[in-house]
Amino acid sequence: METSQAVQPHIAILPSPGMGHLIPLAELAKNLVSRHSFSVTFIIPSDANTSHLQAQKSFLQALPDSISCVFLPPISFTDLPDDTKIESRISLSVNRSIPHLRRTLSTLHESGTRLSALVVDILGVFALDVAREFSIPPYIFFFSNAMALSLVLHLPELDEVTACEYKDLLEPVRLPGCVPLKGKDLPDHFQDRANEAYKFALEKCKKYQVAEGIIVNSFLELEPGTFKALKDEGWCRVPVYAIGPMIQTGSGSNSSSDCLKWLDDQPDASVLYVSFGSGGTLSHDQLIELAVGLEMSGQRFCWVVKSPDEKASNAAFFSVQSVADPLDFLPRGFLERTKKRGLVVSSWAPQNRVLAHRATGGFLTHCGWNSCLDGITNGVPLIAWPLFAEQRMNAALLTEGLKVSLRVEANENGIVDRKQIAGLVQKLIGGEENIGNKMRVLKDAAAEAWSKIGSSEKALGELVHKWIQV
Ligand code: UDP
Numbered sequence: 185m186e187t188s189q190a191v192q193p194h195i196a197i198l199p200s201p202g203m204g205h206l207i208p209l210a211e212l213a214k215n216l217v218s219r220h221s222f223s224v225t226f227i228i229p230s231d232a233n234t235s236h237l238q239a240q241k242s243f244l245q246a247l248p249d250s251i252s253c254v255f256l257p258p259i260s261f262t263d264l265p266d267d268t269k270i271e272s273r274i275s276l277s278v279n280r281s282i283p284h285l286r287r288t289l290s291t292l293h294e295s296g297t298r299l300s301a302l303v304v305d306i307l308g309v310f311a312l313d314v315a316r317e318f319s320i321p322p323y324i325f326f327f328s329n330a331m332a333l334s335l336v337l338h339l340p341e342l343d344e345v346t347a348c349e350y351k352d353l354l355e356p357v358r359l360p361g362c363v364p365l366k367g368k369d370l371p372d373h374f375q376d377r378a379n380e381a382y383k384f385a386l387e388k389c390k391k392y393q394v395a396e397g398i399i400v401n402s403f404l405e406l407e408p409g410t411f412k413a414l415k416d417e418g419w420c421r422v423p424v425y426a427i428g429p430m431i432q433t434g435s436g437s438n439s440s441s442d443c444l445k446w447l448d449d450q451p452d453a454s455v456l457y458v459s460f461g462s463g464g465t466l467s468h469d470q471l472i473e474l475a476v477g478l479e480m481s482g483q484r485f486c487w488v489v490k491s492p493d494e495k496a497s498n499a500a501f502f503s504v505q506s507v508a509d510p511l512d513f514l515p516r517g518f519l520e521r522t523k524k525r526g527l528v529v530s531s532w533a534p535q536n537r538v539l540a541h542r543a544t545g546g547f548l549t550h551c552g553w554n555s556c557l558d559g560i561t562n563g564v565p566l567i568a569w570p571l572f573a574e575q576r577m578n579a580a581l582l583t584e585g586l587k588v589s590l591r592v593e594a595n596e597n598g599i600v601d602r603k604q605i606a607g608l609v610q611k612l613i614g615g616e617e618n619i620g621n622k623m624r625v626l627k628d629a630a631a632e633a634w635s636k637i638g639s640s641e642k643a644l645g646e647l648v649h650k651w652i653q654v
Pocket residue numbers: 202203204205207432436459460461462463464488531532533534535536551552553554555556558
């Protein structure tokens with residue numbers, strides 16, 4: 185549905201920090217601007233981390249002209265204890281920016297800008313009330329899947345009926361229409377119920393009903409049972425729009441030529457692409473084990489390496505780039521020994537172009553939802569190696585639900601050992617036929633969802649229709 189009307193509809197988008205949060209929202213903005221003649225203003229909360237801000241700025245500057253940006257003044261985290269969980273830090277960076285958001289909305293209002301919607305992501309739900317203050321319809325962009333949405337909506341009830349920590353549950357958590365979930369696969373910040381991050385999550389769940397709608401980056405055909413249950417069983421009182429997969433288009437990187445040129449020289453479906461997203465990091469021991477495992481597998485690989493971090497699996501989340509040179513942490517002689525069949529890239533690769541390349545035959549992923557969608561859209565079978573946030577749930581969906589993935593298992597020391605890594609890589613690249621076939625079916629379904637009569641195209645059309653009427 186193309187839009188034609190005199191006044192250009194205008195929406196504002198408030199993303200929480202993190203490239204994985206910004207990328208799908210930027211795709212939504214690009215779609216609205218190019219196909220429906222919208223104007224979009226990004227309102228960007230920022231912390232004092234300049235490298236993170238720089239990464240966001242260069243990304244946003246590359247967007248089309250009808251997408252403008254307002255950077256809110258930086259907020260401070262100096263009062264937070266060192267062990268504050270990443271989910272709390274991200275939510276707080278939005279919460280603490282609310283006075284600045286209010287001023288920006290007020291300035292836009294005074295300049296005559298009429299906003300049809302304020303779209304916030306799931307870590308910024310406290311901003312929904314601010315939109316209401318200005319009579320702007322607020323929407324949530326749920327950057328994960330329908331199963332994670334179902335969990336969030338069920339959390340208050342789950343909290344009430346559960347006496348122990350979720351990881352100690354003897355029976356799986358059964359969400360309507362979803363694959364049964366082991367308690368230990370629930371998100372990281374749900375695993376210590378006395379922690380502030382969990383209490384914060386519970387508080388946020390109650391905010392969902394303030395929204396006019398929830399936009400989910402998944403598609404009906406991927407999670408039919410879950411979407412049906414959300415609609416039919418009354419768990420969600422606000423409309424849900426499944427508009428996925430919204431994945432990054434364009435290169436998004438200047439290191440593209442190296443990677444893609446190298447892939448050009450490799451046989452079809454022979455390379456395992458290895459990446460832990462924009463923020464995922466491994467311990468040094470685990471990094472060594474992965475290197476040796478890849479070497480032992482004898483398969484080709486293209487590995488985006490980040491410097492190790494002993495304390496956090498999400499250490500690069502706010503910075504994206506590794507601070508030290510990641511290649512310095514690889515086993516001695518590794519690069520030389522594997523140079524005929526391996527490429528190691530520091531910190532960032534043009535992921536979607538790598539996955540779309542005919543030489544890529546598998547993807548070892550940390551299961552960030554955008555990466556899962558990247559894999560599905562390109563029909564690349566997966567090895568799931570979840571690290572943090574809701575990634576273990578995503579791994580369960582991919583492995584046990586959709587059956588398009590193999591999954592690593594850590595030993596009693598929390599390490600995924602070299603033998604297991606080598607075995608899984610051989611199995612995947614060696615042609616796990618079932619997984620490959622199932623992934624091809626999902627790839628077609630993803631393309632179909634965005635066809636003229638597809639489910640996601642229709643859902644976005646409904647949203648656009650609502651927004652042009654405001
Ligand atoms: N990405 C990329 N190159 C990289 C790593 C990540 O282009 O080397 C992109 C990827 O396509 C995805 C996003 O960054 O859009 C990562 O989001 P995801 O949800 O997978 O994980 P997060 O970074 O939020 O942990």
